[in-house]
Amino acid sequence: MPVPQRMEFFIDLGRCIGCQACVQACTECDTHKGQSMIQLDYLDRANSTQTVPVICMHCDSPTCAEVCPADAIKKTEDGVVQTARKPRCIACNNCVLACPFGVPKMNTPMNLMMKCDMCYDRTSVGLKPMCASVCPSQALFFGTREEIERLRPRSKPVNRFQFGGQIITTKVKMLAPKDTPADAVDITAAMYQPTIGQNILEEMLLEI
Amino acid sequence: MRREVVKAAAWGVVVTLLLASLIVLGSRNLSHFDAALVAYTFAVLFATFGLTYRYAMWLQRPPTALYWKRGWQVFFKRGYRARNIGNWFKHIFNDIVLNRFIWSRDRLRGLTHWLIMWGCILAVAITFPLVFGWLHFESLPERPEWYRVFFFGFPTFSFPSGSIFGFVIFHGLVWASFLVIAGVMLAMRRRMREEGAVALQLFAEDFLPLILLFSVSLTGLMLTASYTWMKGYAYDFLAIVHAITVIFTFLWLPFGKFFHIFQRPAQLGVRFYKDVGQHEEAAICRRCQQPFTSRMHVEDLIRVEAELGYRYEINAPGVEHYQWICPPCRRVLFALAQGKLWQGRRGGVDLGVAPPSPPAYVNPAIGEGPLGQEDKNNFHA
Numbered sequence: 001m002p003v004p005q006r007m008e009f010f011i012d013l014g015r016c017i018g019c020q021a022c023v024q025a026c027t028e029c030d031t032h033k034g035q036s037m038i039q040l041d042y043l044d045r046a047n048s049t050q051t052v053p054v055i056c057m058h059c060d061s062p063t064c065a066e067v068c069p070a071d072a073i074k075k076t077e078d079g080v081v082q083t084a085r086k087p088r089c090i091a092c093n094n095c096v097l098a099c100p101f102g103v104p105k106m107n108t109p110m111n112l113m114m115k116c117d118m119c120y121d122r123t124s125v126g127l128k129p130m131c132a133s134v135c136p137s138q139a140l141f142f143g144t145r146e147e148i149e150r151l152r153p154r155s156k157p158v159n160r161f162q163f164g165g166q167i168i169t170t171k172v173k174m175l176a177p178k179d180t181p182a183d184a185v186d187i188t189a190a191m192y193q194p195t196i197g198q199n200i201l202e203e204m205l206l207e208i
Numbered sequence: 209m210r211r212e213v214v215k216a217a218a219w220g221v222v223v224t225l226l227l228a229s230l231i232v233l234g235s236r237n238l239s240h241f242d243a244a245l246v247a248y249t250f251a252v253l254f255a256t257f258g259l260t261y262r263y264a265m266w267l268q269r270p271p272t273a274l275y276w277k278r279g280w281q282v283f284f285k286r287g288y289r290a291r292n293i294g295n296w297f298k299h300i301f302n303d304i305v306l307n308r309f310i311w312s313r314d315r316l317r318g319l320t321h322w323l324i325m326w327g328c329i330l331a332v333a334i335t336f337p338l339v340f341g342w343l344h345f346e347s348l349p350e351r352p353e354w355y356r357v358f359f360f361g362f363p364t365f366s367f368p369s370g371s372i373f374g375f376v377i378f379h380g381l382v383w384a385s386f387l388v389i390a391g392v393m394l395a396m397r398r399r400m401r402e403e404g405a406v407a408l409q410l411f412a413e414d415f416l417p418l419i420l421l422f423s424v425s426l427t428g429l430m431l432t433a434s435y436t437w438m439k440g441y442a443y444d445f446l447a448i449v450h451a452i453t454v455i456f457t458f459l460w461l462p463f464g465k466f467f468h469i470f471q472r473p474a475q476l477g478v479r480f481y482k483d484v485g486q487h488e489e490a491a492i493c494r495r496c497q498q499p500f501t502s503r504m505h506v507e508d509l510i511r512v513e514a515e516l517g518y519r520y521e522i523n524a525p526g527v528e529h530y531q532w533i534c535p536p537c538r539r540v541l542f543a544l545a546q547g548k549l550w551q552g553r554r555g556g557v558d559l560g561v562a563p564p565s566p567p568a569y570v571n572p573a574i575g576e577g578p579l580g581q582e583d584k585n586n587f588h589a
Contacts, residue, residue: 013543014550023576030404036576043540046565052543066516067509069271070471082408086313087468090475093482094271096586097501098509100520101542102535108580111309111475121407154553161545163530165519174542176549188522188530190544191495194558196551 002078003123009132010148010157011055012175015139018042018051022131022140029130030121031083037116038131039103044195053139055131056081056103056116057159058171064095064104064115072113079171080120084113100163100187118172148175160184216264223260224253235341236361247451248339251458258462259470266471270515274508279477282484292480299476320394324421327387334380382432385425392422417465423453481505482582493534494527495541496566500534500586536567536587 018040026036039054062081065073072088073095075081084095091111096104104115119129123142127133132142141148148157157173162184176185231249235241241249267276283292302308307325311318337343337359348354348366355374356366367373376383395418399405409415427450434443460466485502492499510531513520520530527533533541569577569589578589 013546014554018570020571020576023571027575030402031407033404034575035579039536039539040570040577041536041539041567042565042570043543043567044559044564045568047559050543051570052539054539054542063513063518066518067271067512069269069275070474071266071269071272087465088471090472090478092275092478093501093505093582093586094509094512096535096583097505097531098513099535100530100538102538105579106582106586108582109309109312111303112313114579117408121403124407161542163520164522166530174546176546177553180549185545185549187538187541187545188524188527188533190541190548191522191524191527193544193548194564195544196547196558 001124002076003080003118003120004126005078006144007123007126007142008145008148008157009055009058009118009129009172010141010143010175011053011172012139012141012152012155013052013054015137016040016051016053017137017139018049019136021134021136022053025130025134026116029119031117031119032114035105035107035114037083037105037114039105048195050195053131053135054101054103055129055140055172056118057101057161057168058118059100060169060171063098063100063168067094067098068092069094076120078124080118080123081115082120083115083117086112089113100161100166100168154178156180158185162186163188212265212268215268216261219264220257220261224257227256228253231340231342234337234360238341240344240358240361241341242338245339247455248335248458251455252336252339255458255461258459259467262462262467263470271512272474274512275474275477275481278481278504278508279474282480283477285484288480288484288487292483295480295483296476299479303475303479304473316394316398320391320398323387323391324395325391327384327391327425328421330387331381331384334384379432381428385429388421388425389429392418392425413465416460420453420457420460424450424457427453491532493537494532495537496534496564496588498534498566498588500588506531534586534588536569540567 020040022038023036023040026038027034029037037055041052041054042048043050043052058075058079058081060079062073062075065075065081068084069092070088070090072084072090073081074085089112091106091108091113093106093113095113095115096106104113106112107114119127119131123129128142129140132140135141138151141151145157148155152175154177155175156178158176158180159170159173160183161168161170161174167184174185231241232238266272282288285292307318307321310321342360344358345355346358348356353369354366355369357364367377399409399414399418405414427446430446431443431450434441434446457466482502485504489503490499491501491503491506510520510529513531522528522530530538566588569587571577572589574580578584578587583589
């Protein structure tokens with residue numbers, strides 16, 4: 001069954017408090033038992049405690065699938081880019097290195113690329129993905145457009161990102177300020193950007 | 209017609225003709241060819257065309273074409289040849305004979321695949337030479353109860369037809385079907401019980417191959433049961449049903465999951481590519497200055513992405529291409545770009561006090577951060 005169209009995934013990286021609940025919950029997912037697909041990094045540990053949880057953004061034109069020599073990565077009709085098909089994946093690492101968001105992981109002993117499939121076993125039957133169901137700060141949020149507009153009145157979902165000369169559109173939306181211009185968010189412009197201090201408790205978590 | 213289609217069709221015709229010639233040659237001008245099996249022969253010839261066509265089309269996709277070429281180049285690379293030949297035997301044994309990587313996924317899955325794979329290999333090793341007329345048996349003139357095995361028209365060993373050895377040989381397909389049926393049952397059990405599999409499986413891709421293997425094995429066993437215990441009851445009907453199931457399986461070979469049998473050995477080339485890459489110059493991330501994969505891999509990906517029409521080139525000095533940025537830095541860039549949008553509304557102090565440190569996993573344990581050694585290298589874990 002496809003993921004219901006009205007249900008969308010919204011991420012607000014700045015809200016992450018680094019609790020690792022998503023990392024642990026992700027290992028419970030039936031499609032990749034015991035392995036977490038969340039990528040949770042410290043941005044710049046020398047200067048900040050800020051963490052960034054990255055899940056698959058489910059690109060409209062997935063670079064990971066295009067560069068796969070084994071044609072092992074497929075996108076379902078609901079726009080979810082599935083993890084590698086087990087009989088086909090030859091563990092070449094192309095997808096791991098080509099994904100513009102740095103999402104896929106390589107399970108070396110299994111000779112298999114694994115990545116977030118938006119908890120397809122859950123979302124395809126109308127449940128929330130594991131990570132979104134446990135995220136205490138709702139940096140990872142799965143719900144309807146109406147819900148997010150009500151909960152985050154200062155935010156607007158964006159899903160066009162620029163990497164050098166390439167623009168990538170995604171199924172998962174990032175939350176940007178309401179007045180963000182309609183252009184694609186330039187990711188590579190942040191190449192030498194210093195980490196930005198944020199007052200999480202006062203300004204963000206109390207937003208709602 | 210597109211050039212790649214013509215090329216793939218030409219390869220299909222050449223390989224099919226080659227097999228047809230070998231059938232004529234191996235059956236000594238069809239003198240040992242069993243006319244009753246002619247439908248099987250044509251099904252195999254069609255499957256050969258289809259498989260070669262699909263394989264040739266697959267090899268012409270930009271990433272596949274590049275890795276096919278690179279796989280051979282690194283295999284014969286000076287200074288690595290002896291090591292590669294040794295590793296070839298190791299990989300064949302671990303990956304193909306033992307299926308170690310599948311056992312790592314799950315022991316029951318490993319056993320399932322092992323049973324199906326060895327059952328099919330045994331069945332193919334028996335039936336194909338028989339269908340092609342490459343294998344036949346003759347009674348010894350001096351001892352009629354003894355059989356001599358002829359392969360490709362050449363006499364080989366002989367054995368008493370009523371011996372235990374003879375029983376084992378003549379029932380080879382029965383043993384093969386036992387293996388396949390056991391494997392199919394385990395696979396079906398998993399597909400009906402495991403929620404992850406239930407969410408992702410497709411009928412044509414995942415169930416049809418199992419149904420076909422089961423049908424072939426069961427109808428084959430019914431033939432044996434018919435002539436052994438039921439005085440040949442419904443034998444002709446069963447023979448036709450069995451032929452239909454086998455021929456449909458052959459015809460399906462190029463289209464569905466069975467194609468992985470032919471595609472999968474490409475993982476050997478990938479192993480050599482990664483092994484040689486590890487011993488050569490590493491790629492250095494142009495943001496955090498940490499090594500990640502091999503330089504060769506990054507340069508190859510830049511080529512493949514350009515051929516596919518992606519434009520990840522970057523004007524920033526010293527970066528050139530997004531492919532020179534390691535995966536952890538890509539994730540960080542994503543967060544920094546969002547932080548920049550919110551600057552002035554959610555805090556906004558630049559924290560660039562100390563030189564920026566490379567990104568690091570919050571939880572670097574295997575299975576929670578990286579999933580294995582390669583992730584550790586690529587993600588600096």
